[in-house]
Amino acid sequence: MSYENLKKLFFKLDPENAHKIAEYSLRFANAIYPGIFSFVANKFVVDDLSLKQNIFNKTYHNPIGIGGGFDKNATMMAGLSALGFGYLEYGTFTPKPQSGNAKPRLFRLIDEKSIQNAMGFNNEGAVKIKDRVSKIYPNALPLWANIGKNKLTPNENALSDYEILVREFDGLCDAFVINLSSPNTPNLRALQEVSFINELFLSLKNLTKTPIILKISPDLAHEKAIEICQSAVKSGASGIIISNTSIDYSLSKSSNLQNFGGLSGEVIKQKSREIFKAVADELFGKTILIACGGISDAKEAYERIKMGANLVQIFTAFIYEGYGICKNLNDEIIKLLKADGFSHISEAVGVNVGAKIDKTKQN
Structure with missing residues (x-):
């Protein structure tokens, strides 16, 4: 069945x-149909030297990763690997299990190929997730652990939650992603301040040699985003993810728009691109930069x-474009590299740093 037909069926269901x-399909398919993941990988994995990079002392066979929030409990690693991702991120998870916010909390903005979520870090907690990940790590692909604080942990004690998770998962991931930017945990974004970020990264770097990455909100003023990212890098961050979901509801005209939760997908493409540019123009070459937000085609990924x-x-984009998206993105990025006269992705990284964004190409 084509994904367009499958999507019609899925979209008749409640999003969650x-x-x-x-999740069940990606988790159990190989047990029901032994060897199916190998069959899928042969079809969807792109193995081309022009896309391979050594980052954080690991090989990334292509630049496309699944963002945090899709596989909160690390149940889909094998299935996602077969679909051609270059690296995988599990979480966001917290020290203690939590059910997240009240339902309904996930909404499709179909005409805009976007989603609004107010999940609230629902996850099974560190104990169960650690047991699961310990059985699959090290993995064929780099794994990142996206970590957050529990909802009931006050901000003055937030550092302790992150320290607990880094201690427990040290040796069970290839990078930690610090989530301070979800809009769905009360007051979490208030931690996006220089003082806390300095304290956080200085503390965590004493607990692990694993790279630690900061994920920021697209709703920060550009000057503030630059300031906190510079502080994070100075205090030990190995990379920055730009960006998380947005609470700028003026970006959407959907009749299904809610007045809570974070927007993701094509509605935040321009906003995410612009804050990425602001940070990259200051920090490119000083840390690893990871782009996230509104990336749904190879042209945008390549930009x-x-x-x-x-x-x-x-x-x-994975939800709207389907299981072939990684292959499509990687195949097209290879073509775009060749069209620009590049033989390897490293030659393209950062060539437009400092350039003005062409407003005519925003959408």
């Missing part, structure tokens, strides 16, 4: 129920690469 079906991203992440 549809995600659960997708972010030329703006300074070594890696990109998708999430919402």
Whole structure:
């Protein structure tokens, strides 16, 4: 069945129920049909030397990763690997299990190929996830652990939650992603301040040699984003993900728009691209930059690469474009590299740093 036909069926379901079906498929398909993941990988994995990079002392076979929030409990690693991703991120998870916010909390903005979510870090907690990940790590692909604080942990004690998770998962991931930028945990974004970020990264770097990455909000003023990213790098951050979801509801005209939760997908493409450019123009060459937000086609992924991203992440586009998206993106990026006269992705990374964004190409 083509994904367009499958999507018609999925989109008749509640979004969270549809995600659960997708999770079960990616989690159990190989047990039901032994060898199916090998068959899928042969079809969807792009193995081309022009895309391979050594980052954080690991080989990334292509630059496309799945963003945090899709596989919160690390149940889909094998299935996602077979679909051609270059690296995988599990989480966001917290020290203690939590159910997240009240339902409904996930909404499709179909005409805009976007999503609005107010999930609230629902996850099974560190103990269960650690047991699961310990059985699959090290993995064929680099794995990143996206970590956050529990909802009931006050901000003055937030550092302790992050320290607990880094201690518990040291040796079970190839990078940690610090989530301070979700809009769905009360007051979490208030931690995006220089003082806390300095304290956080200085503390965590004493607990692990694993790279630690900061993920920021697209709703920050550009000057503030630059300031906190510079502080994070100075205090030990190995990379920056730009960006998380947005609460700028003026970006959407959808009749299904809610007044809560974070927007992802094509509605935040311009906003995410612009804040990425602002940070990249200051920090390119000083840290690893990862682009996320509104990336749904190879042209946009390639633009972010030329703006300074070594890696990109998708999430919402995976839902709208389907299981072939990694192959499509990677095949097209290879063509774009060749069209620009590049033989390797490293030659394209950052070539447009400092260049003005062409406003006529925003959408």
